[in-house]
Amino acid sequence: MLSAIRASKVDLVLLAVAIVWGASYLSAKAITPFATVPAMLSVRFGIATLAMIAIWLIRRNKFSKTDLMLGTLFGLTQSAIMTVETFGLKITSATNAGLLISLTIIFTPIMESAWKKRWLPRSFFLAAVGAIVGVGLLVTGNGIQEPNWGDVLLFIAAIVRAVHVTAQGVLSKNREASSFNMILMQCLTATVVFFVLDI
Template sequence: MKRIWDRLSVDIALLTVACVWGSSYLAAKELTAVTSVPTILAWRFLIASVCLGILWLWRVRRIPGRAEMWTGILLGLTQSAVLFLETFGVAHTQASNAGLIISLTVIFTPLLDALATRRWLPPSFFVAAVISVVGVALLVTVDGFRSPSIGDFLMLGAAAVRAVHVTLLGALTANKPYSSITVTLIQALVCTLLAILLDPLGVLSSAAAFSPTAWLNIVYLGLACSVFAFLVQLWAVRRTSASRASLLMGTEPIWAVAAGIWLAGDTFGWIGALGAALIVAACFAGQRIEARARAARNNAADSLVPAAILASHVGKA
């Protein structure tokens, strides 16, 4: 019974993170109506930086080395690029569209990794990728075909840059004795500094101009979507399989659509609804195909080790 409850609590935690991230597009969209994108990000990550700083003092209290510092700075720059594209994009498209298009990161990241490592994915993965692209083309319709908005293009760019960020995250931190809290804190500080430099007057004037609703959205983005989501994700992924975590986290676009429809009144024509379904289905399928291909490669590599040892003994005999 305890094992079932432990697994259920992890699943609920990961679904909560996906739900929080899915709803972040609506909160960001509401804020773009009252202030600039740099101001939103400056306050969001200032709040996140303070909370992560307190956590760093409590749990880490170790000055990062040069390599760890530069890793955090580089990841902070790529994370900033993702967030600026996302927030500018959500200002010019529906929150539900934004959440769906950004989910294409699930398709872009394995493609980028395959190009970097020259380990090609099965043909079925590329079928899923094509279906996801068709889904985006259908999504950017209302009751008929129309040209995509600038927001749709910005969200597509954000998905591509996020794939680069995720790839760098793995490449730069794998097998390194870096503190996750320290690296994340440095990223948040870089995002804060860049946002303030882009609109210092806006950041200062907004402190008194924000309504209680705006402050609530800012605090939600800073605490729930940044600090809470990171900590819960870190706790949960250490207690379940990577494939299960990815599957649960992959429900983010579903929550984005739900928030957009129920809270913001977003609408889809039947063609757009078909596109949304194709995106979600293709991303799930692509994720599962990539996970199976990676597991097969790992099993093949493990099977080669005993064979090599046996061959070496035969040669000596």
């Protein structure tokens, strides 16, 4: 009973994250005509950084060398991903962007299994092909913008994001690292990168 309740709570949290994540594409699409990509992203990451600093001041978790080094590294890769993703979003529709970047969910386990040299079951690849075909049909379907260079950029961003996620798991494994501290460093690094690019 308790495990079922916990599972339901996790599902609700994931659903909430998905709603916010999806809404962020609509918001970003609405803002892109009025602001440069670096300016928009510096504000976006700046707000996230301030929120995380406020939480950190309460928790006071000490930063390890791994937190600082990997957080900065992943902040740079995250900056690259968001740059490609947002430029793609400027060209294509928010719907196409959300659908294409969701391919990260498929690419990540493939890359992780390749790194660990453990082949995924055949059922995964059948499901992956179905998902990719489904995304393709939705992107080119009725009422949705035809594929363009923005879609290509989003597809590239999905691959790079999968590399980013896989690298996070591989490089932080068996190391003294705090997920919260590393994410804080990622946000801070991205804020600085985009602020400098917007000068």
